[in-house]
Amino acid sequence: MTNRITQLMHFQWEQLHHAARIHLDPEMPLTYRDRSLSDTMRTALRLRQALEMETPYIFENELIAFTRTVPNLPRIFGDAEWAEITGSHFIHELGNVSNLSPDYASVFSRGLLAIRETLNDCELHRAMRISIDAVLDLTRRYEAAAREKGYTLLADTLARVPAQAPRTFREALQSMRILHYALWCEGDYHNTMGRFDQYMMPYLQADLDAGRETEESAFELLEAFFLACNRDSDMYPGMQQGDNGQSIVLGGMLPDGCDGFNLLSKWCLRASAELRLIDPKINLRVNSKTPLEIYEMGTQLTKLGLGFPQYENDDVAIPALEALGYETQDARNYVMAACWEFIIPGKGMDIVNIGALPFANIVDRVIREHLGECKTLDELKEIVRGEIFASVRQSVEERKNLYFIPSPYLSLFFEGCLENEKDISLGCKYNNWGLHGTGVAPAADMLAAVDQEVFRGSLPAEELLEALRQDFVGFDALHDKLKYHCPKVGNDEDAADSLMSWLLDTFADAVSGLKNERGGIIRPGTGSAMFYIFHANELGATADGREAGVPLPANYSPSLNIRLNGPVSLIKSFTKPNLKRTINGGPLTIEFSNSVFTQEESITKVAQLVQLFVLRGGHQLQLNTVNRERMLDAQVHPENHRNLIVRVWGWSGYFVELDKCYQDHIIRRAELSV
Amino acid sequence: MTENEGIVFDIKEFAVFDGPGIRTTVFMKGCPLRCQWCHNPEGLSPRPQLMVSTAACVHCGACRRVCRHPDACIACGECVPVCRGGLRKIVGTRWQAKALAQRLRKDADVFRMSGGGVTFSGGDPLLQWTFVSRVIDELGGIPAAVETSGYTSDDVFRDVMRKCALVMMDWKVSDPEKHRHYTGVDQAPIRRHAQFLAAGNTPFILRMPMIPGVNDTREHFETVASLAGGAPSLVRVDILPYQRAAGAKYEMVGKTYAPDFDESQAPKYFLDVFDRAGIPYQVFR
Numbered sequence: 031m032t033n034r035i036t037q038l039m040h041f042q043w044e045q046l047h048h049a050a051r052i053h054l055d056p057e058m059p060l061t062y063r064d065r066s067l068s069d070t071m072r073t074a075l076r077l078r079q080a081l082e083m084e085t086p087y088i089f090e091n092e093l094i095a096f097t098r099t100v101p102n103l104p105r106i107f108g109d110a111e112w113a114e115i116t117g118s119h120f121i122h123e124l125g126n127v128s129n130l131s132p133d134y135a136s137v138f139s140r141g142l143l144a145i146r147e148t149l150n151d152c153e154l155h156r157a158m159r160i161s162i163d164a165v166l167d168l169t170r171r172y173e174a175a176a177r178e179k180g181y182t183l184l185a186d187t188l189a190r191v192p193a194q195a196p197r198t199f200r201e202a203l204q205s206m207r208i209l210h211y212a213l214w215c216e217g218d219y220h221n222t223m224g225r226f227d228q229y230m231m232p233y234l235q236a237d238l239d240a241g242r243e244t245e246e247s248a249f250e251l252l253e254a255f256f257l258a259c260n261r262d263s264d265m266y267p268g269m270q271q272g273d274n275g276q277s278i279v280l281g282g283m284l285p286d287g288c289d290g291f292n293l294l295s296k297w298c299l300r301a302s303a304e305l306r307l308i309d310p311k312i313n314l315r316v317n318s319k320t321p322l323e324i325y326e327m328g329t330q331l332t333k334l335g336l337g338f339p340q341y342e343n344d345d346v347a348i349p350a351l352e353a354l355g356y357e358t359q360d361a362r363n364y365v366m367a368a369c370w371e372f373i374i375p376g377k378g379m380d381i382v383n384i385g386a387l388p389f390a391n392i393v394d395r396v397i398r399e400h401l402g403e404c405k406t407l408d409e410l411k412e413i414v415r416g417e418i419f420a421s422v423r424q425s426v427e428e429r430k431n432l433y434f435i436p437s438p439y440l441s442l443f444f445e446g447c448l449e450n451e452k453d454i455s456l457g458c459k460y461n462n463w464g465l466h467g468t469g470v471a472p473a474a475d476m477l478a479a480v481d482q483e484v485f486r487g488s489l490p491a492e493e494l495l496e497a498l499r500q501d502f503v504g505f506d507a508l509h510d511k512l513k514y515h516c517p518k519v520g521n522d523e524d525a526a527d528s529l530m531s532w533l534l535d536t537f538a539d540a541v542s543g544l545k546n547e548r549g550g551i552i553r554p555g556t557g558s559a560m561f562y563i564f565h566a567n568e569l570g571a572t573a574d575g576r577e578a579g580v581p582l583p584a585n586y587s588p589s590l591n592i593r594l595n596g597p598v599s600l601i602k603s604f605t606k607p608n609l610k611r612t613i614n615g616g617p618l619t620i621e622f623s624n625s626v627f628t629q630e631e632s633i634t635k636v637a638q639l640v641q642l643f644v645l646r647g648g649h650q651l652q653l654n655t656v657n658r659e660r661m662l663d664a665q666v667h668p669e670n671h672r673n674l675i676v677r678v679w680g681w682s683g684y685f686v687e688l689d690k691c692y693q694d695h696i697i698r699r700a701e702l703s704v
Numbered sequence: 705m706t707e708n709e710g711i712v713f714d715i716k717e718f719a720v721f722d723g724p725g726i727r728t729t730v731f732m733k734g735c736p737l738r739c740q741w742c743h744n745p746e747g748l749s750p751r752p753q754l755m756v757s758t759a760a761c762v763h764c765g766a767c768r769r770v771c772r773h774p775d776a777c778i779a780c781g782e783c784v785p786v787c788r789g790g791l792r793k794i795v796g797t798r799w800q801a802k803a804l805a806q807r808l809r810k811d812a813d814v815f816r817m818s819g820g821g822v823t824f825s826g827g828d829p830l831l832q833w834t835f836v837s838r839v840i841d842e843l844g845g846i847p848a849a850v851e852t853s854g855y856t857s858d859d860v861f862r863d864v865m866r867k868c869a870l871v872m873m874d875w876k877v878s879d880p881e882k883h884r885h886y887t888g889v890d891q892a893p894i895r896r897h898a899q900f901l902a903a904g905n906t907p908f909i910l911r912m913p914m915i916p917g918v919n920d921t922r923e924h925f926e927t928v929a930s931l932a933g934g935a936p937s938l939v940r941v942d943i944l945p946y947q948r949a950a951g952a953k954y955e956m957v958g959k960t961y962a963p964d965f966d967e968s969q970a971p972k973y974f975l976d977v978f979d980r981a982g983i984p985y986q987v988f989r
Contacts, residue, residue: 506766510785522810596717598726598811628989632720638818639718639726645817 031304032246034091035253039305041089042261043673050087050099060104070436070453072106073216074157077439078164079103080215086168086175092184093254094203095172096211098262105217106435119433122381124267126435127455129220129275129367129383132213132443133376135229138205141194142166145442152451157438165212165439166193199248202233203255209443211262216439219267220275220368223259223310224375227280227295234294252294253301259309269560270692272308272683275368281324282315283344285359290315291324299327299339306334308675308682313366314339316644325637332636332653333627337677340370340617340652343644347372350613350649354553356460369680370557370585370650371464371615377445379457381432382464382553382614385425386561389533390469390582392417393476394572398498401491407481414477415536422540422552425465430547461550464614467537468558468565469582471519472589474530475574479516482525494573501571501578513575513591520588522599524606531607538611555614556586556649559679563691581695584679585616586650590698597639605646617650618643619677621699624657652677656700661685665693710835712804713746713795713827717811721988723849723870725820728808732829732836733796737853738888739876740963741915743950747827752779752796755956760789767792795957801835805842812846821847821869830856830864840867851911853887854894861897865906870939872909873901877919878927886918895931902935911942916969925977933981940984945971 031039041047062075080103087097107115115121122128137145142162149155173188183200190196191205213221237243243251259276266274280298281291302312314328328339342364351361351372360374367373371382396414404410434455441447441454483489489508497505517526534556541552566582580591586604588594597620604618620639626632636653643651654677664671668686676685676696685693711733719729734750735742742748746755754777767783768774781794799807808822815821822843829836830852840848847869854861854873865871875898877883883891901908910932914920932938948968951961978985 506786506788595715596728598717598728598814602811626720629721629986631724635718635720635726635818642726642814642817 031253032250034093035250035257035305037091038089038093038254038257042257047087047089047097047261050085050097051101052083052099054101054103062106063108068153069106070153070157070438073436074160074438076103076106077161077212077216081164081168081212084168084171086172088172088175088179088181088184092176092181093200093251094207094258095176095184095188096207096258098211098214098265101265102217102267115433119431120429121433122384124219125433126217126219127379127437127440128218129222129371129373129381130218130378130440130444130454131222131224131365131367131373131375132440133445134206134209134224134443136376137209137443138192138202139195141192143193144195145448148448154438154441154451154453155448157436158442158448161212161216161439162442165208169193169208196233198242199230199233199237200243200251202230203251206230207255207258213440214262214266216437217435218437218440222275222365222367222373223278224365225282225290225363226278226310227292227298228284228290231292231294249297249301252297253305256301256305256307256310260307263309268681270678270683270689271687272678273368273681274309275681276309276311277313277366277368277681278310279313279315279342279365280339281320282342282364283317283348283362285362287362289319291320296327299331302336302338303331303334306336306673306675308336308684311682312339313342315342315344316640317344318645320641320644322634322637322641325640326633328640329633329637329653332622332655333633335624335655335657336675337652337654337682340366340650341640341644342366342372342650343648345644346609346647346649347613350610353610354462354551354613360460367615369559369615370617370652371555372613374460376443377458378460378462379444379454380460380462380464380550380553382555383466383557383559384429384463386466386468386559386565387418387421387425387537387554388468388561388565388568389418389473389537390476390572391565391568392421393473393533394569397476397480397573398495401480401484401495405485407477407485410480411477411532414533418533418536419540422465422537422544426463426544426546426552429463432547457548461546461548462553463546463550464553464555465541466555466557466559466561466614466616467534467612468561470530470533470556471583471587472572472574472576473533474519474526475516475589475592476572477529478518478526479512479573479575481529482516483511498571498573502575509575511575512573514593516574518574518589518592518594520592520600520603521595522602527603527606530603534607534609534612553614554612555616556609556612557614557616557680558582558585562679563695581698584695584699585619585652587619598642601639601643601646601648605643605648609647609649613649615650617652617680618648619652619654619699621654621656623700624655627655654699656696658697658700661693661697661700665690707834707838708801710799710801710804710832710839711750711752711796712799713797715807719823722823722825722851723821723872725818726814727820727823727849728811728815729823729825730804730808730829730839732824732826732832734831735827735853736831736855736889737828739913740886740965741913741918741946741950743947743953744827745954745957745959745961746795750827750831752794752798753777753957754779754781754783755793755795755953757789757791758955760791762789764788801838802842805839805844808839808846809842809844812844815846821849823849823851823872825851828853828855830860833860833864837863837867854897855889856893856897858893858896858900861900865900865904868906870907870909871901872911872942873898874911874913875928875931876913878924882918886915898931902931902938905937907937907939908935909939909942911944914943914945914971914973915965916946916967916971917965920971920973922974922977925974929977929981929983932983938983940986941978943973943985943987945987945989
C-alpha cells in the first residue's frame with residue numbers, strides 16, 4: 031500500500047469528509063413534484079436538482095474523485111400520490127429499480143456526449159438528456175475545483191470523462207466512478223458493478239504495454255477506486271448498513287467460451303486483502319478446471335474475515351441459466367446481484383427477490399395438520415407437494431400490476447432501452463422473477479424425524495404434536511431423540527439429504543411453466559435474504575427438535591441447533607441435490623474459527639475444501655472466518671471494534687452497525703464453526 | 705476394548721493440525737500418561753464417562769431425579785436428555801472396527817484429492833492399538849497417521865511404524881526424573897522409540913509441548929536436536945506452546961486442574977538450536 035493510499039484511507043476511515051455533508055431543509059422547494067410532470071420527467075429533474083446541490087469535495091492527494099455531500103432528496107411523489115399508486119399496484123421493496131447489473135462499459139466506452147447525440151425529443155430521451163447534462167455539469171465543476179487545487183492530472187481526467195471515451199485506466203476508473211455515483215443519486219439502489227476485471231482490463235493492459243503506468247502506479251489507482259466505493263456507502267438504502275449491493279465478479283467463462291481470470295482479477299483480490307473494507311464485495315467464478323492456486327488467493331481473503339469471496343461454479347450456473355432460457359452468450363456472462371442471485375449485465379430486468387417459498391413453515395404446518403391422517407411418509411410428502419405448488423402459485427398471483435419508479439438515467443446502461451424508447455423499469459431482454467427458498471434444511475430434517483420416529487418407529491403422532499404444542503416441556507427424552515438422534519442435513523446421511531433434494535426438486539416442478547405478468551418465468555432458489563428472521567418468528571417448536579424461538583439458518587445451510595460432523599460431510603450433503611434446477615441463487619455457508627488459520631498450510635486445506643464443493647457440483651459457496659469472543663466483546667464495547675467485518679446473509683458489513691437480532695444470529699452460527 | 709471394539713471420544717473432520725491434506729481425526733479414549741498440562745482430561749480414562757458443563761448449571765435438579773446410580777456413576781446417560789440446558793453428555797462411544805472404518809472410508813475421495821487421510825489421536829491411540837490396527841487394515845489404503853506419547857511396547861511401536869504413513873510423537877521432558885514427575889511414566893521406552901523413528905523410514909514429526917518452567921530450556925532443545933538431527937525421515941519438529949485454556953474441561957469430568965508450574969508465564973524458545981542443526985520446525989502460535 032502506498033503512502034498516498036494510507037492517507038486517503040485514514041481520512042476516509044475517520045469520516046472527515048462527512049463534515050461537508052449538508053442537511054436538507056425540510057421547507058426546500060421540490061419543483062420536480064409538479065403535478066403536471068410525468069414520473070419519468072420528475073425522476074430526471076430530481077436527479078438534476080440533487081447534482082446541482084452538490085459542491086465538489088476533493089480529498090487531499092485525490093486520485094479518483096466524486097464524494098457525496100447531499101443526502102437522498104425526498105421522493106418524486108407526495109404521500110397522497112404514492113398512496114394512490116401503492117393502492118392499485120404491486121410495489122417491490124422501495125419502488126425503485128434495484129438489484130441490477132448495468133453495462134457500464136457500453137456507456138463509458140462511447141462517452142456521454144456521443145450518446146447524447148443520438149437522443150430525440152420523446153419524453154424518455156428528453157429525460158435522458160437532462161440526466162446526462164446534469165452529470166456533465168457536476169463533472170465540470172469538479173474539474174474546476176481540481177484545477178484550483180493544482181491537481182492538473184485529475185482536472186485533465188475530468189475534462190475528458192465521462193463526456194468522452196476513456197483512453198487510460200485512470201480515465202476509465204474515473205468515468206466508472208462518476209457514472210456509478212449518479213445511479214445512487216437517481217434513486218436506484220443495489221447498483222452492482224459486474225465483471226469489473228473484464229471491462230477494465232483492456233485499459234490497464236494498454237497502459238502497461240505503453241508504459242504509461244507502472245504496475246505500482248496502476249495498482250494504486252485500483253486501490254483508490256476501491257476506497258471510493260466505501261466513501262458514501264452509509265448513505266445507500268438497504269435492509270441494514272452494508273447491504274448496499276456493491277458486488278464485483280472476478281474470473282469465469284467469457285461469452286466466447288474462454289476463461290476470464292486475468293491480471294486484474296488477481297489485483298482485485300490483492301487490493302481487497304490490503305484494504306480490508308466491506309466494498310466492493312467480491313465474487314469469484316470458478317469451474318472444475320480452476321487451479322488450486324486461485325482458490326488459495328481467495329482463501330487469503332477468507333482468512334481475513336471479510337466474508338468474501340463468494341464462489342460461483344460455472345459448471346453448474348451456465349447450463350442451468352441456459353435451461354431457463356438465457357442465451358448461451360448471456361448465460362456465460364452472468365454476474366451476481368447484491369447478494370447471490372445470478373443476473374445478466376446490461377440485459378436483465380429480472381426481479382430476483384420478489385418473494386420466498388417458506389419450506390420450513392409449510393412442512394411444519396402440514397405435520398401439525400395432517401400427520402395423524404397419514405400412514406406413510408409418501409402420503410405426507412404428497413400433501414407437502416400440494417402446499418408447495420399452492421404457495422408458489424399464490425406468490426405469482428399476488429404480484430400483479432407491478433409499478434416501478436422510472437429510471438431514465440439507469441436506462442442508458444441497458445440494451446434496447448434507448449433505441450426502443452422504453453424505460454428499464456418496464457422491462458428488458460430478460461424479465462424473470464426469482465423466489466427464495468428459506469429453511470430447506472430444517473424442513474428436510476422435520477420430514478426425516480417423523481419418518482424415523484412416527485412412520486418407521488413407534489411414536490404416536492398425537493404425542494409428537496402435543497410435544498410441539500408444549501415446546502417439548504415435559505418431553506425431554508423425545509426432544510433429545512428428535513434433536514440429536516434423527517438424521518440431519520449436513521451430516522452426509524441420505525435419509526435426510528434425499529428429502530432436501532426432493533423438496534428442491536418439488537420447488538422446481540412447482541414453478542415450471544408459470545409465467546409472470548411481464549412474460550418472464552419464475553426462478554426457484556436456495557437463498558433466504560432476511561426471510562430467515564421473519565419466517566422463524568412465525569414458527570413454534572418443530573418436529574426436527576428445534577425449540578420455538580430458534581432462528582432458521584440463513585440461505586442454503588444446516589439447522590442451527592444440531593451436532594454436525596464437520597465440513598466434509600456438510601459439503602457432501604449440500605452437493606447432493608441437482609442444483610441446476612434451483613439456480614436463482616443462495617449459497618452454502620461454512621463458518622471457520624479464526625484459529626483454523628494459525629498455520630499457513632491451512633490456506634491450502636481450506637482451498638481444497640472449496641475445490642471439493644465445486645468438483646461435486648455445488649453452485650455457490652461462501653466461507654466466513656469468525657471470532658466468537660471478539661463478537662461478544664463488540665456487543666459490549668462497540669467502540670473498540672469499529673472495523674470488525676462479518677457476513678450477514680449475502681453481504682458483508684460492520685458488525686457494530688447491525689441490529690442486535692442479526693448480531694445474535696451470527697454469534698449463534700459461530701458456535702457451529704469448524 | 706477388544707480387537708473388534710474400541711472406545712472413541714470424538715471424530716473430527718477437517719482436523720487441520722493433525723497431518724497433511726484434509727484429514728479426519730479419531731480420538732481414542734484412554735492414556736497411560738498423566739501429564740500435568742493435559743488439555744483433554746476426558747481422554748485419560750479408557751472407559752465412557754459423564755461430562756457436565758457445570759458453569760451454566762441452574763441446579764434445577766432434573767438430573768438428580770432420574771438418577772438410579774447416585775453413589776457411583778456408571779455412565780448410563782439417563783440424565784443427559786433431561787437437562788434443559790443440554791449441559792450433560794457421555795464421552796466415549798463404542799465402535800466396531802468395521803463400522804468405524806466404513807465411517808472413515810466414506811470420505812476416501814476427499815482424502816485422495818487433498819493428499820490427506822485419517823489420524824488416530826487420543827488419549828493415546830496406542831493404548832487400543834489392536835483395535836486401531838484392525839481399523840487401519842479395513843481402511844482400503846487410506847493413509848493413516850497416529851499422534852502418540854510413544855509410551856508402549858517395542859513390538860507395538862514397530863507395528864505402528866510399519867502400518868502408518870506418518871507418526872507424530874511427543875517429546876515432552878528431556879530430564880528422566882522430571883519426566884516421571886510431570887507425566888507419571890518412565891521416559892526410557894519413549895526415548896527408545898524416538899531412536900526407532902530416527903533410524904527408520906516412516907515419516908515422523910516430533911512434537912514439543914512447551915510448558916513454562918518445565919521444559920523451556922536450551923538443554924531440552926539440544927536433546928531434541930540430538931534425537932532428530934540427521935534423521936532421514938524426519939518431517940519437522942512441531943513446537944506447541946502451552947494453552948492457558950488447558951484447565952477448562954477438568955471440572956466437567958469431576959477433576960481439579962492443579963499444575964505445579966506457573967501457567968501465567970510465556971514459555972521460552974531456543975530456536976537457534978534448531979536453526980544451527982538444520983532441523984525443520986514449525987511453531988504453532
